[in-house]
Amino acid sequence: MNYLLETARLRLRELTPDDTGFVIELLNSPGWLQFIGDRNVKTNAQAREYLEMGPLKSYREQGHGLALVERKEDGQAIGMCGLLQRANLDHPDLGFALLPAYSGQGYAFEIASATVAHAISALSLPTLYAIVNPDNVRSISLLEKLGFLFTRPHHLPGVEKELSLYTLPIVSDRPISN
Numbered sequence: 001m002n003y004l005l006e007t008a009r010l011r012l013r014e015l016t017p018d019d020t021g022f023v024i025e026l027l028n029s030p031g032w033l034q035f036i037g038d039r040n041v042k043t044n045a046q047a048r049e050y051l052e053m054g055p056l057k058s059y060r061e062q063g064h065g066l067a068l069v070e071r072k073e074d075g076q077a078i079g080m081c082g083l084l085q086r087a088n089l090d091h092p093d094l095g096f097a098l099l100p101a102y103s104g105q106g107y108a109f110e111i112a113s114a115t116v117a118h119a120i121s122a123l124s125l126p127t128l129y130a131i132v133n134p135d136n137v138r139s140i141s142l143l144e145k146l147g148f149l150f151t152r153p154h155h156l157p158g159v160e161k162e163l164s165l166y167t168l169p170i171v172s173d174r175p176i177s178n
Helices: 017-027 030-035 044-053 055-062 107-121 137-146
Strands: 010-014 066-071 077-084 093-098 127-132 149-154 163-169
Touching (some): 010 077, 017 044, 030 093, 044 055, 055 077, 066 093, 077 107, 093 107, 093 137, 107 127, 107 137, 127 137, 137 163
Parallel strands (some): 093 127
Antiparallel strands (some): 010 066, 127 163, 149 163
C-alpha cells in the first residue's frame, strides 16, 4: 500500500472505490451530520458517486484531497483528513473528520498536524485555510492548537449556515488574502 503520510500511530492513504462502507459510516456519523451536513450518502452506489465526484476527482485534478486515516496497529479506518481546493477560495483548506469511537484520543491533532506539515514542506503552500461550523468547539480548538486564526465568516455554495474561515498564514511577510 502506498501511504501519503505516516505518523507514530496513523497512516493516511488515498480513498478508493473499495472504501464505500467506511464512507457510508463516516458520512452518517452524528458529528458529520451535525457539523458538516447530510451528504445523502446511504448506499454503496451513492458512496461510489461521492468518492468519484469528491476525493478521486480531487486527486486527479488537484493532486490532493480528502484521504482515509487508518491506525497502524490494526489497519482500522478511523476517519478522513486532507486538503480540499474549493472554487470560491484561492488556497486549499484543511478538512478532517473521525468516527466517534476514535475522538478524544489525539488522533485528529496527530493527522491534521502531519497534513499541515506536508502542505508546508512538500506542497510549498503560502496559505492554508480551514472552514468550520462555528458551533464545532472541538474542531475550532484543534485548529487554534495548529496555529489557525479566525479570519472571517464564510459561506459555502449550497450551505445555508454561515461558517467560519480560519487561516494558517504560512509565510508571515505575505499578506493574507481573503
